[in-house]
Amino acid sequence: MKQLTQDFLRTKKLPHIWCPGCGNGIVTAALVRAIERAGFNQRDVVIVSGIGCSSRAAGYLNFNTLHTTHGRALAFATGLKMARPELIIFVIMGDGDCSAIGGNHFIHAARRNIDLNAVIINNHIYGMTGGQHSPLTPAGMKATTAPRGTLERAFDLLELARGAGATFASRGIAAQPRQLEQLIVRAANHKGFSVVEALSPCPISYGRRNKLGGAVDMLREMKNNAISVEKASEMDPSELEGKILTGVIYSTEAPEFSEEYYRLIGNRTDGGTTSG
Amino acid sequence: MAETKPVLMQGNQACVEGAISAGVRFYAGYPITPSTEIAEHMAVRLPDLGGVFIQMEDEIASMAAVIGASIGGMRTLTATSGPGFSLKQENLGYAIMAEIPCVVVNVQRMGPSTGVPTAPAQGDVMQARWGTHGDHPVIAFSPASVYETFYLTIAAVNLSQKLRQPVIMLLDEVIGHMREKVLIPEAGKLLVERSSDIVPSDWKPYDEKGLTPLVPFGFGHYYHVTGLFHDQYGFPTGEPSQVERALDRIHDKLNKYRDEIVLTNYIGHKEPRVVIITYGCTVRSARAVIKRLYWQSRLPVGLLSLQTIWPFPAAEVAALARKADIIVVPEMNMGQIVGEVERYARGEAEVVPLNRYDGEMITPDQISELIGRWL
Secondary structure, X not given: OOOOOHHHEOHHHOOOOOOOOOOHHXXXXXXXXXXXXXXXOHHHEEEEEOOOOHHHHHHHEOOEEEEOOOOOHHHHHHHHHHHOOOOEEEEEEXXXXXXXXXXXXXXXXXXXOOOOEEEEEEOOEEOOOOOEEOOOOOOOOOEOOEOOOOXXXXXXXXXXXXXXXXXXXXXXXXXXXXXXXXXXXXXXXXXXXEEEEEEOOOXXXXXXXXXXXXXXXXXXXXXXXXXXXXXXXXXXXXHHOOOEEEEEEEEOOOOOHHHHHHHHOOOOOOOOOOOO | OOEEEEEEEEHHHHHHHHHHHOOEEEEEEOOOOOOHHHHHHHHHHHHHOOOEEEEOOOHHHHHHHHHHHHHOOOEEEEEXXXXXXXXXXXXHHHHHHHOOOOEEEEEEEEOOOOOEEEEEOXXXXXXXXXXXXXOOOOEEEOOOOHHHHHHHHHHHHHHHHHHOOOEEEEEEHHHHHOEEEEEEEOOOOOOOOOOOOOOOOOOOOOOOOOOOOOOOOXXXXXXXXXXXXXXXXXXXOOOHHHHHHHHHXXXXXXXXXXXXXXXXXXXXXXXXXXXXXXXXOHHHHHHHHHHHHHHHOOOOEEEEEEOEEEOOOHHHHHHHHHHOOEEEEEEOOOOOHHHHHHHHHOOOOEEEEXXXXXXXXXXXXXXXXXXXXXX
């Protein structure tokens, strides 16, 4: 794999704060490679993030970066996109950040089909606070706030996005960073609200409590369970039980919100935006 | 400033026109009585100016979207009322911490909780001051007329830009819904103060040397914005001396520009025995008292109206306390600003509260009756 572009990293801010074995670095690297591969101009790219382990990624990336409040990254990004529709915005969130406290903003960003690229790093747990269950923790798994295993059922994040109106949804895994990179490129080139769910191991706060082994074991298990949507289409549904479907789960086209808005108002401007 | 056109309009509409005159081109909001007309007028006006109106999914998102658009370089405003103002508090604190300009309007209604949504009150004075967590500086204006709403909104937008600090407009239901004459400057004339369009090559978003204008995203300055304590480049820090310096920084800028921020107006006797100190719609009843007791009867009475509530006009109150024997503080709550008045009167004048909290305005007769005993 090619060396990462140093221009897109704030190397002075490294090493990062993530634990040994955390998958956040792999997903962040895939994002950097994707931005390079897509050929975007550095000044046009913005990284917005929420609060949690995953959201710390913004601080390591050499773009205009906006580390917001817990759950609200998509709402901040919506304002920014409407003010500056030419910007290419990636929104990095964690599973709790996006689907619990930020659930409302997630479904409404999807409903508007606003051209934001949501990258959700799903490690099935609140890592920053030490291992509480999230809406993406599989039922029965243990957490500090579910010592007997969580009774709650997990969201299927991509079905939630589809139901809410998102026009692109995909899933990758930290164990297959090349595919993840390709999915982020496709999400970025898709006009409308795009979702990339990136499954990522948290050996410290999730794996250890649930006896899933170390980081390598978790990555191996992830890889063994992953099945591409292309391959899955040839399989019997019963064979897919407990498997992780990867790739572009669906992609469709619908009017994009910021473009439609400016078309509706006739692309007028009186210089309300300052150049600084 | 050429004031050419007298127009009859509602307070909420004057807020919209003031904001637009000051260059606001982005509004995000959520419907709530008695502020909804602000959203409705913005929805009509902004598209014609190339601006953005967006109705968000909730109050929290509205506040977030406004901050996002400000970082994109637009002048922004959101409006709400008590319950929505509570929901906005976390992100309002973010804007204070990250030094992102924006204007937040709270058209106050009777609380707590859902309260009486259509009744006026002045119960959010302390929410405006301490609603978000941590030690933070606050600027809040409280207009007493539709005309003042227009001009204070302009001041709020410009001050917010200059100081990179959110400014709160604390209207109340009376001011928001009443109709009065406003003198509107020539059509299309922007009342926009720009600090500087030239960005120095060594620009830092949170320069230790002091205030710098915000360079919006997308212009090649790759800085970081966070609600964490940060260094002068915006990157997180937990280093004690930097944390302390960062907190001092956001407070110092308000101290430095205090004279531009703190606006008050005194009318009445030069050597008053009794002074009324109030704000918002209650100023109107107090003015009627001054008209009767001072202009007509020449009694030693004065009125200090506070256009700026926060930072509190401490020096102005202290100066009056040295002159007067009695300070009366009428407010439509159970006593909020009166505590501040007591604090700065330092016992030099007796401070007497006058409170009403039944959803009705304090009348001139109520004030006259109270102060009559000292005249």
